Amino acid sequence: MLASTSDVCRLCARVRDLTEEHVIPRSAENKASVQLDTFQSLADGFRTGTTLRQGLTRRSLCHRCNNFGNKHYVGPFAQWTRTLLSEHSKLRPGDFPLLAVTADFLAVSKQIAIMAIAAAELPSIRWGDYPRLRGFVLNPKATGGLGDFRLFVYFHFGRAVHEGGFSAIDTTGGPTAGIYCQVGRPPLGYVVTFSDQATLDWAHSRRLCDVTNFAEMQPGQVSTRWLNIPCLNGGLPFRAISRKTA
Ligand SMILES: [Zn+2]
Incomplete structure (x- = not known):
């Protein structure tokens, strides 16, 4: 079936x-079987x-x-996930808790960047956009300089989602949000976007927690930050937009 795995x-x-x-790393609550929404599965009629x-x-x-990601980022990322998993169990969709979170935030941001890169579909990759993001990931000490990328997090409820490289369809006909990927299953979901105004308006309308500045933290530094993280039903962004405008 598989002609070649080289790519x-x-x-x-x-x-x-x-x-x-x-x-999402296996140790970060991504072991169990999932039902996954993708644009392809929807197009194929897989409800x-x-x-x-x-x-x-x-x-x-x-x-x-x-292996490089496993060595440098997965430990801190799994720890961050476990911390927020214990909060997730007390929350419901629609909640918007303010939490004090302790983590190695630079490592967390690098793992989010890896997930965006891994989710990217080759035909839709704008290769000009990626060198900066790849450089950020491939040097564990690199801090800052994500360029046009912004990183967001939310508490994920419901169906898992894993989609890369698309523009959210805005049925109001206005400018659309530019999204590199959305990856999520409980407890957390991640959205990596462009940084244009339409996209930021979209992210703000969903109250997504902007964690782009995690990329400015010092390597290996564990610190505590207050984060306001929304609790959202999973699923693809265009579904959320359709619901809102229907
Ligand atoms: Zn490689």
Whole structure:
């Protein structure tokens, strides 16, 4: 069935054997089988979504790049996820808690960047946009300079979602939000976007927690920040927009 597993690794941009890897790290609550919404599954008429038995996985990184992420970022990211999992169990969609969160925020932001890169669909990648994001990830000490990218987090409820590289469809006909990826399953979801005004308006309307400045933190520094994180039903962004404007 698989003609070849060689393709362009989204992180190192080399042609390599790509391996099926967990996009949200396995140790960050991404082990169990999920029903996943994708644009493709909707287009195919799969109302129940696509079932992924090993959690949210994708064949888009090479083994070497995946190991690099595991070595540098997955530990702090799993810790951050566990911290917020204990909050998630007390919350419901629509809640908007203000929480004191302790984490290695730079490592968390680098793992979010890896997930955006891993979620990217090759045909839709604007390669000019990615060198900065890849450079940020591939140097564990690099801090700041995400360029046109913004990182958002929310508490994820409901169906998992994993989609890369699209513009959210705004049925009001106005400017659309530019989104590189949305990846989420409980407890958390992540959205990586452009930084234009239409996109920021869209993110603000959903009260997404802007964590772009995590990328400005110092390497290896564990600190505490107050975060206002919305509790949202998962699903693709255009569904949320459709609901709002219907
Ligand atoms: Zn690679």
